[in-house]
Amino acid sequence: MPTQTEENYLKAIFKLSGNEKELVSTNAIAEELETKASSVSDMVKKLSEKNLINYVKYQGVSLTNEGRDLAVHIIRKHRLWEVFLVNRLNFKWDEVHDIAEQLEHIRSSELVNKLDAFLCYPNYDPHGDPIPNAKGEFPKTTAIPLSEVQSKSKVKVVAVELDEPGFLxxxxxxxxxxxTQVEILEVNDFDDSIDIKIDDVQRHISVEVAENILISVL
Amino acid sequence: MPTQTEENYLKAIFKLSGNEKELVSTNAIAEELETKASSVSDMVKKLSEKNLINYVKYQGVSLTNEGRDLAVHIIRKHRLWEVFLVNRLNFKWDEVHDIAEQLEHIRSSELVNKLDAFLCYPNYDPHGDPIPNAKGEFPKTTAIPLSEVQSKSKVKVVAVELDEPGFLxxxxxxxxxxxTQVEILEVNDFDDSIDIKIDDVQRHISVEVAENILISVL
DNA sequence: TATAATTTTTAGACATGTCTAAATTAATAT
DNA sequence: ATATTAATTTAGACATGTCTAAAAATTATA
Incomplete structure (x- = not known):
């Protein structure tokens, strides 16, 4: 059974390895967890001994099937708790991240599954992130960042990629x-900012913001 | 901010000091937490430095106001989570203790208070134990152990003193x-066992059991 | 009251997870 | 191909919380 710290490492590696199972560097993990590379080196050795990651010195790490499964189940817990906090306890979507970071480490598969049922098996959390089911399978999603929309069109916001209170x-x-339904009015070539219209109100947003809003074209 | 371990020590000391603020011995704490007296000695020194307990070497410890307040708020969280687990997630009352032991350490006063509201400010947990309010005040209770009932009478079970799955x-x-309404038929002097009737079914219970059932006389 | 038994504390060790500073390896540039 | 730079790992230290074994204090007993 991994410690809380080990769980956080697995989650970070999962997040950083993306869809194509890229090798993750020591420095990237250190930055993600706001710790030092030397600490990561130590921990990575331990996770490797427990067969939760593949580790080649100076090369980087990737999750084993077992490690990936653990990471996915922590993410499942995190997102289910976020749904609970927002939908049942009336927290706002920018207030739940830190609390969910704690709740995700509670150990009880019974609890997770009963919570899932209590919440009526939600597919997405309050930020639009997909919630894996008890088997660890993610619901299919075909969202793209708002920053990749080329032409004038109407789109719908389906998720956000950043969990920070400031952004939310x-x-x-x-x-x-x-x-939210958003109409794309103009993409400005020189700085990639976008003019949009929401509920007949016109707005201007930067690439940095657009990159973190996932949409599906209507 | 106390660590989880420190919180568990405070909770144990609170439990052991009873209503009359008795001094608690190192050995008693060690037994309660299933650890060694030497470990308790170390920790007690630390808690004393943080002004959470009063500690005189070789004498014993008692909680300071600050320590007591912390302990009460951990108990508050524990019992509120138990209500959530039983009333909302349909756990049975003998299944929730270990999960609540984890949940009680989640740090967020916002969370506790929203949970309290969500559960409609319950006064008692699923085992009948009183839940302190946000100020740390316990609801008044006048329950006595079933083992102290002398005469034939009708009583109502209001709480249990033991949280162990086996007992529950x-x-x-x-x-x-x-x-549950219970009719006391006979108290047997030689072993203090009791004959009772529940829903017209007659039963026989030992002192050990009777001591852990709290009742109020009807 | 002196001695025995018990309780409590201390000393020293270990495991976990972190850090800084130094050493090593890999990548990049000249 | 060699020198420089960057990334990574190791060595040694520290904090937390635990333990065993031994010492000290308290309590009980004779």
Missing amino acids: NYLDKLNISIG | NYLDKLNISIG
């Missing part, structure tokens, strides 16, 4: 939340 | 739960 708060100000 | 399971078998 800014979206609240723009009246953007999951499900 | 046994009560389930006897059809005893919080709120």
Whole structure:
């Protein structure tokens, strides 16, 4: 059974390895977990001995099937708790991340599955992130970043890629939340900023923001 | 901010010091936490430095106001989570203790208070134990152990003093739960066992069991 | 009250996870 | 191909919380 710290390492490696199972570097993990590369080196050795990751010195690491499975189940817990906090306890979507970071480490598969049932088996968390089921399978999603939309079109916000209160708060100000319909008016070539219209109000957003909003074209 | 371990020590000391603020011995704490007296000695020194307990070498410890307050708030969290687990997630009352032991360490006063509201400010947990409010005040209770009932009478079960699955399971078998009406038929002097009647079924229970069932006389 | 038994504390060790500073390996540039 | 730079690992230290074994203090007993 991995410790909480080990779980956080697995989660970070999962997040950083993306869809194509890239090798993850020591430095990348250190940055993600706000720790030092030397600490990562130590931990990576331990996770490797437990067969949770593949590790080649100076090369990088990747998750084993067992490690990946553990990471996915931690993410499952994190996202289910976020649904609970927002939908049942009336937290706002920018307030739940830190609490869910704690709750995701509670050990009880019974608890997770009963919570899942209690919440009616949600497919997405309050930020639009997909929630894996008890088998560890993610619901299919075909979302793209708003920054990749070329032409004038109408789209729907399906998720956000950043969990930080500051960012989520800014979206609240723009009246953007999951499900919001957005009309693309103009993509400005020189700085890739976008002019959009929400509920007949025209707005201007930067690439940095657009990159972190996932949409599906209507 | 105390660590999880420190919180567990505070909780144990609170439990052991009873209503009359007795001094708690090192050995008692060690037994309660299933650890060694030497470990307790170390920890007690640390808690004392943090002004959470009063500690005199070789004498014993007692909680300071600050330590007591912390302990009470951990108990508050524990019991609120138990209500959530039983009333909302449909756990049985003998299944929730270990999970609540984990949940009680989640840090967020916002969370506790929203959970409290979500559960409609319950006064008692599934085992009948009183839940302190946000100020740390316990609801008044005037329950006595079933073992102290002298005469033939009708009583109502209001709480249990033991959280162990084995004991709770046994009560389930006897059809005893919080709120159950029990008729005392006979107290047997030689072994203090009691003959009772529940729903017209006659039963026989030992002192050990009776001591851990709290009742109020009807 | 002196001695025995018990309780509590201390000393020294270990495991976990972290850090800084130094050493090693790999990547990049000249 | 060699020198420089960057990334990674190792060595040694520290903090937390635990343990065993031994010492000290307290309590009980004769």
